[in-house]
């Protein structure tokens with residue numbers, strides 16, 4: 001039993017710190033509660049969002065939807081870095097009475113994990129986001145249950161990483177694993193539901209992991225448009241085909257997840273919001289929960305509109321028209337304001353950068369640094385890549401699903417696909433200041449129709465992709481193989497998220513080194529052609545290495561005349577990289593700058609280099625010929641070291 005945090009529960013606010021470790025029990029409990037608060041309760045539109053819970057029988061503390069909506073509104077309107085805005089939102093949710101009650105017996109570590117998980121859900125609502133959780137009835141006729149999905153709210157281009165699609169993974173013990181496989185008969189609608197709908201298998205660890213958070217709502221499609229890959233501790237989703245606004249984001253769970261060759265996969269082709277809205281009338285509201293709070297009676301649904309929760313993005317021709325249904329959906333230039341939720345759609349985020357048309361997907365686009373670890377994260381997606389460079393098709397594979405449809409499929413040999421991972425706790429990357437700066441720079445303007453589109457800022461280009469223009473229709477394909485092997489750059493996972501690519505400054509960008517002198521003699525050449533022993537050229541001299549600098553000081557003092565010159569003047573080569581210690585972000589001090597040169601100048605002026613005595617190997621019987629006075633050995637005091645002499649001990653008494 002965790003040790004409850006003592007003291008006033010209101011002190012929860014601001015007292016938590018991000019943590020990545022969660023055990024499966026806490027993760028499922030927290031995810032049930034948080035998805036209830038931040039998905040179900042905030043559902044807008046005509047169709048409520050009903051989340052499959054890990055434990056549907058669990059009673060959740062009652063919360064006011066209006067309070068939650070206020071928190072999200074403040075998050076959307078907040079100024080400053082996204083990270084700070086998210087933190088405030090989490091603080092606010094932690095101070096809700098229902099949440100405080102829920103956390104009553106949690107210790108600080110558990111509170112940290114809960115708050116971190118809450119931040120993953122809040123990130124979905126950032127104006128810079130490019131996805132949303134929506135309802136889909138695509139599978140309901142077979143699964144007999146409400147299903148949710150992820151829709152894009154902006155055009156996404158291949159190579160982009162959907163930064164806000166986050167989740168957390170926790171190891172499953174054998175017992176927990178077995179329990180999840182068992183059909184839960186307690187489900188209210190009487191349908192036996194297995195709760196292993198979001199279990200990922202790690203082949204390498206021969207273990208199953210529970211994967212929960214917003215990313216768990218990504219459905220499977222044999223013709224998927226994102227791939228899941230692991231980067232160190234993180235799981236990330238990368239777009240592999242253009243995704244239009246309103247289109248569903250789908251991954252590949254593995255070849256045998258829905259039966260042999262996925263023959264029971266219910267994905268019926270292009271899944272767009274139209275599947276959702278047009279089916280809205282058929283939705284059985286009796287099985288819904290109080291998320292219908294958000295459905296107003298006056299709301300008139302225009303069946304020709306295609307909309308995400310953020311607003312209408314397309315209007316199709318009237319269904320009664322003879323041409324209806326056949327023609328292509330016309331996409332609006334901009335996303336319209338969300339009339340139902342008051343959540344504003346702002347300019348594109350780092351994960352959905354406005355891409356100049358006619359530019360193909362980036363090669364080596366600096367999105368993320370691949371995980372050098374060769375272990376294969378097979379999972380969920382057959383195209384899950386262990387690292388972006390090795391886009392191995394066969395990643396984390398989820399356990400075969402036996403709910404609804406899968407229950408019917410029982411006995412038909414719903415195969416299990418397995419995946420490999422070498423990590424114990426995996427999750428999607430944390431929100432970084434990247435996002436924050438993107439939001440900062442973008443918040444001032446809006447993409448709401450009629451307003452001037454946001455000017456792209458450098459921070460919004462944190463995923464420097466040479467991409468395509470507005471995402472084309474689903475059919476437009478990009479060879480997935482084309483993406484494989486492209487060099488990418490990191491997250492640490494996590495911009496957020498993904499670690500920024502370490503861009504080494506080019507020689508042209510590097511500060512030009514100044515020439516320094518000693519006693520009016522030019523001594524400085526950053527690369528001394530000959531600094532090795534006995535004047536031999538020394539390879540790979542790294543002048544930024546302090547050791548090399550020391551060598552140089554000695555060299556320059558001893559042989560100032562050997563300092564390289566070119567055409568009579570001092571030769572100042574370009575700074576080199578410090579090879580043994582690749583510079584990382586913020587480590588610009590590793591570069592030679594005028595400042596370091598100046599420091600060296602001062603050092604050299606004051607330096608005195610003692611002459612080095614050559615070592616001599618002694619022959620047999622030969623004695624040391626040393627004119628230095630022999631080091632006198634201190635006479636032993638006979639007492640253990642560190643203890644004061646007895647008389648001093650006595651004196652102190």
Ligand SMILES: C[S@@+](CC[C@H](N)C(=O)[O-])C[C@H]1O[C@@H](n2cnc3c(N)ncnc32)[C@H](O)[C@@H]1O
Pocket residue numbers: 051052139143146147148149197198216217218219220221258264265266267401402403405
């Ligand atoms: C990781 S969850 C995805 C989110 C899920 N729709 C939800 O609402 O929780 C996996 C479950 O979604 C459903 N699902 C996803 N893709 C499917 C597909 N192509 N065919 C049939 N069911 C699918 C199955 O019920 C599966 O167990």
